[in-house]
Amino acid sequence: MNVEEQLKQMTTKLHQHEYVCRGLFERRGALSYIGHLDLKAVFERALRRAELPLLYTQGFNPRPMLEFALPLGVGIDTEGDWVDVAMEVPLDPEEYVRRINEELPEGVRVIRAVSLDEPKKSLMSVVTCAEYRIEAPGITEALLNVFSLEHVETTKKSKGREVRTDIRPLLIKPLTSSTPDSAEYMCYAGSQQNLRPDVLLKAVCETTGYSSEAAAEARITRLALYGGNYPDITSIEGLT
Amino acid sequence: MSVESPGRYVGGEKNQIVKPITEDMVRTVFCFPDIYEIGMSNLALQILYKVLNGPEWSSCERAFSPWPDMDAGMRERGIPLYSLETRSPLNEFDVAAFSLGYEMCFTNVLQMLDLGRIPLRSADRKENDPIVVAGGPVCCNIEPMADFFDAVFIGEGEEVDLEFTAVIKKYKDGGKKDRKALLKELAKIEGVYVPSLYTPKYENGRFAGFDIEEGAPASVKKRIIKDLDKVDYPVSPVVPNNNVVHDRAYLELFRGCIRGCRFCQAGYLYRPVREKSAKTLCGQGISIMKNTGYDDLGLLSLSTSDYTGLHELTDNLLEDFSSKHESLSLPSLRIDNFALELMEKASQTRKSGLTFAPEAGTQRLRDVINKGINEEDIMTSLKLAFEGGWSTVKLYFMLGLPTETMEDVEGIADLALKIERLYFDTMREIGAKPRKPEITVSTSMFIPKPFTPFQWEPQNTKEQFLEKQSHLRNLLKKHRNIRYIWHDVETSCWEGIYARGDRRLCDVILEGYKAGSIFDAWDQFFDYEKWTGILNSHGLKWEDYTQGWSTEDSLPWDNIDVGVTKAFLKREREKAYAETVTENCRSKCAGCGAACYKAGICP
Numbered sequence: 143m144n145v146e147e148q149l150k151q152m153t154t155k156l157h158q159h160e161y162v163c164r165g166l167f168e169r170r171g172a173l174s175y176i177g178h179l180d181l182k183a184v185f186e187r188a189l190r191r192a193e194l195p196l197l198y199t200q201g202f203n204p205r206p207m208l209e210f211a212l213p214l215g216v217g218i219d220t221e222g223d224w225v226d227v228a229m230e231v232p233l234d235p236e237e238y239v240r241r242i243n244e245e246l247p248e249g250v251r252v253i254r255a256v257s258l259d260e261p262k263k264s265l266m267s268v269v270t271c272a273e274y275r276i277e278a279p280g281i282t283e284a285l286l287n288v289f290s291l292e293h294v295e296t297t298k299k300s301k302g303r304e305v306r307t308d309i310r311p312l313l314i315k316p317l318t319s320s321t322p323d324s325a326e327y328m329c330y331a332g333s334q335q336n337l338r339p340d341v342l343l344k345a346v347c348e349t350t351g352y353s354s355e356a357a358a359e360a361r362i363t364r365l366a367l368y369g370g371n372y373p374d375i376t377s378i379e380g381l382t
Numbered sequence: 383m384s385v386e387s388p389g390r391y392v393g394g395e396k397n398q399i400v401k402p403i404t405e406d407m408v409r410t411v412f413c414f415p416d417i418y419e420i421g422m423s424n425l426a427l428q429i430l431y432k433v434l435n436g437p438e439w440s441s442c443e444r445a446f447s448p449w450p451d452m453d454a455g456m457r458e459r460g461i462p463l464y465s466l467e468t469r470s471p472l473n474e475f476d477v478a479a480f481s482l483g484y485e486m487c488f489t490n491v492l493q494m495l496d497l498g499r500i501p502l503r504s505a506d507r508k509e510n511d512p513i514v515v516a517g518g519p520v521c522c523n524i525e526p527m528a529d530f531f532d533a534v535f536i537g538e539g540e541e542v543d544l545e546f547t548a549v550i551k552k553y554k555d556g557g558k559k560d561r562k563a564l565l566k567e568l569a570k571i572e573g574v575y576v577p578s579l580y581t582p583k584y585e586n587g588r589f590a591g592f593d594i595e596e597g598a599p600a601s602v603k604k605r606i607i608k609d610l611d612k613v614d615y616p617v618s619p620v621v622p623n624n625n626v627v628h629d630r631a632y633l634e635l636f637r638g639c640i641r642g643c644r645f646c647q648a649g650y651l652y653r654p655v656r657e658k659s660a661k662t663l664c665g666q667g668i669s670i671m672k673n674t675g676y677d678d679l680g681l682l683s684l685s686t687s688d689y690t691g692l693h694e695l696t697d698n699l700l701e702d703f704s705s706k707h708e709s710l711s712l713p714s715l716r717i718d719n720f721a722l723e724l725m726e727k728a729s730q731t732r733k734s735g736l737t738f739a740p741e742a743g744t745q746r747l748r749d750v751i752n753k754g755i756n757e758e759d760i761m762t763s764l765k766l767a768f769e770g771g772w773s774t775v776k777l778y779f780m781l782g783l784p785t786e787t788m789e790d791v792e793g794i795a796d797l798a799l800k801i802e803r804l805y806f807d808t809m810r811e812i813g814a815k816p817r818k819p820e821i822t823v824s825t826s827m828f829i830p831k832p833f834t835p836f837q838w839e840p841q842n843t844k845e846q847f848l849e850k851q852s853h854l855r856n857l858l859k860k861h862r863n864i865r866y867i868w869h870d871v872e873t874s875c876w877e878g879i880y881a882r883g884d885r886r887l888c889d890v891i892l893e894g895y896k897a898g899s900i901f902d903a904w905d906q907f908f909d910y911e912k913w914t915g916i917l918n919s920h921g922l923k924w925e926d927y928t929q930g931w932s933t934e935d936s937l938p939w940d941n942i943d944v945g946v947t948k949a950f951l952k953r954e955r956e957k958a959y960a961e962t963v964t965e966n967c968r969s970k971c972a973g974c975g976a977a978c979y980k981a982g983i984c985p
């Protein structure tokens with residue numbers, strides 16, 4: 143490889159590569175207790191064990207090229223997250239799913255995958271909304287209270303400082319599938335504007351007096367991610 | 383409950399082994415008395431996990447010390463310490479096996495037993511309580527913890543472990559009757575020390591030998607694996623999901639060390655040197671990478687450069703690795719042309735720093751400790767490295783070595799300055815533009831350890847260590863290219879009393895634990911004043927354990943036999959005083975006694 147080719151390789155983003163496998167995955171159990179970077183490493187090692195035709199980043203410390211749609215916080219389960227992996231040669235999505243699932247530790251599983259041909263946009267940049275479920279005693283009533291307010295002020299950490307912020311504009315709607323102890327809702331998510339479920343829970347406690355002990359024990363699941371502009375939302379699957 | 387890094391308490395990793403629990407199986411829980419992240423980079427854990435999960439009738443699970451936040455939460459809610467695999471409380475196991483790699487983990491052993499609902503003292507355990515055992519290098523003098531262990535493995539565990547569990551199996555099949563008889567039975571296994579069969583005597587406040595119960599051996603002989611090629615190696619180790627201290631796979635090249643540095647306990651404990659063949663290692667290295675998905679393989683041994691098959695092994699591994707973006711980590715490499723080339727090839731990362739361990743600042747003192755390198759060697763290697771583009775050097779030294787004077791301490795600073803000068807001279811010579819070299823001087827405190835020629839030596843006091851440290855700091859502080867870092871003096875001072883301690887320390891350690899001490903190996907938790915107070919309240923002084931012994935005295939570890947004879951250690955001690963070096967095992971056998979194992983390179 144000459145210098146120019148090398149430079150090109152180094153600066154090429156994952157989504158500009160020819161063969162990208164986009165997988166929908168879930169995680170639960172032990173694997174939910176690790177952070178975003180650890181989850182990335184879990185995927186990297188599983189991909190290596192599966193001996194897939196991976197593309198590597200250039201530079202001093204080459205790593206398999208992969209990108210997640212949205213970081214998952216520690217302690218949060220998911221039923222609908224996405225991950226892109228760049229391949230050297232085309233790979234049948236079904237074979238990809240089979241081989242990586244053989245190697246992933248129990249608790250993470252790729253549900254299905256599609257192959258994309260040189261996607262124009264990065265996976266991260268297409269995410270706009272998310273659906274979550276929070277399970278805790280009486281949580282739905284408290285959350286509906288929050289939805290009925292015009293402003294929901296809370297503090298959040300930004301660049302190491304505590305700042306006041308109104309999170310109400312980030313909430314979209316409660317879902318009809320909610321039950322008294324299991325609140326499901328849709329909110330804005332992604333790199334532009336994002337409402338983390340722990341920040342929401344904190345605001346719920348502050349504004350409705352919901353018990354923070356109960357909130358600390360709540361089980362949180364990300365149900366799905368979407369692209370597009372609400373209400374015209376679309377699946378992430380084919381968004382390139 | 384919200385705790386730091388919850389991932390360390392849940393298991394569920396790739397290659398974890400979860401066996402269904404059955405009534406007639408011997409269940410061992412491997413206990414590591416520090417956090418998960420440290421325990422999981424421990425090779426002994428991975429080896430014994432595999433061995434003990436081998437037979438159908440044996441299973442092995444894992445448990446680690448909960449960090450203080452988790453510890454507090456568990457106590458508050460009455461949650462017992464449980465294993466990762468089946469979430470069983472420790473007291474439901476037949477055997478709780480501790481791995482002891484360093485002395486300062488002692489209070490964590492008590493923490494784990496306590497949280498695991500196992501009576502702390504061996505004497506208080508009933509027939510149904512787990513048999514609590516320990517293994518690891520610290521066990522060559524386990525006296526400070528002797529009251530808490532039912533049995534202790536001396537030496538390497540791969541073979542003795544299953545012999546041990548087989549005896550436990552019989553005990554369990556027989557309905558767990560008569561624990562005392564079981565302990566006597568266990569003491570018959572070679573390499574198993576049962577402390578309760580040995581009662582220490584004291585005269586004038588000093589240890590004066592043991593009363594030994596009938597049937598127990600006068601000394602317990604270390605076990606070793608004679609042929610490392612024939613013993614199973616964990617090529618599918620458990621791969622942690624969260625960030626572990628060393629995020630890589632490991633390959634053990636050989637055990638033992640040919641060098642015979644007189645301060646180094648490992649160098650004597652692991653004799654004789656036994657190598658694995660390059661062929662075995664290459665096969666294992668390739669499978670371990672495939673089975674774990676790591677991108678870096680660390681070669682482990684006491685001195686990588688002394689491995690005779692290094693050329694062949696690294697060539698073969700690197701050939702396989704290059705296409706898969708995998709790299710090799712080569713710690714403790716002696717720097718020469720071959721090594722520099724190898725480092726260049728082995729790792730795709732930037733030129734990492736070079737490390738040297740001269741250990742002492744003057745040639746006189748290096749001869750005392752039998753560190754077989756001289757200044758010329760160091761300078762020649764460094765010149766090569768500087769020419770090759772390296773500019774980061776880390777130098778390791780020890781303070782408080784026997785016969786050390788302030789002149790030797792000053793020698794450390796001199797050496798660092800000479801290296802700085804060498805860097806600039808070399809750059810000028812080859813016409814390269816010098817960068818800012820980074821020379822790090824790191825000092826640790828010399829602690830005399832059992833089974834070394836220095837086992838009778840006095841240890842430096844805290845004041846002596848501090849004086850030497852500050853002297854060196856003053857000498858180096860004006861030099862902007864040289865950074866001086868040092869270890870915590872108090873922790874090392876205390877480690878010294880455990881290293882050569884006797885059974886009277888058991889009560890001290892227990893009281894320290896009850897007063898809230900855990901994670902003493904972590905400087906931020908260790909409280910020297912508190913521990914000194916407890917020690918003194920038991921009528922003991924720090925000096926009782928550190929002022930040294932005469933070579934005629936009985937030593938608390940006299941009932942342990944590691945193969946190396948006391949006569950040899952005395953000879954080496956005399957040679958140290960005479961500033962005479964001893965040749966390494968490969969060039970000439972020094973007759974240390976380890977040849978009795980009829981293994982490895984011994985004649």
Ligand code: SF4
Binds near residue numbers: 968
């Ligand atoms: S018996 Fe000789 S060769 Fe063997 S370890 Fe001892 S000194 Fe070295």
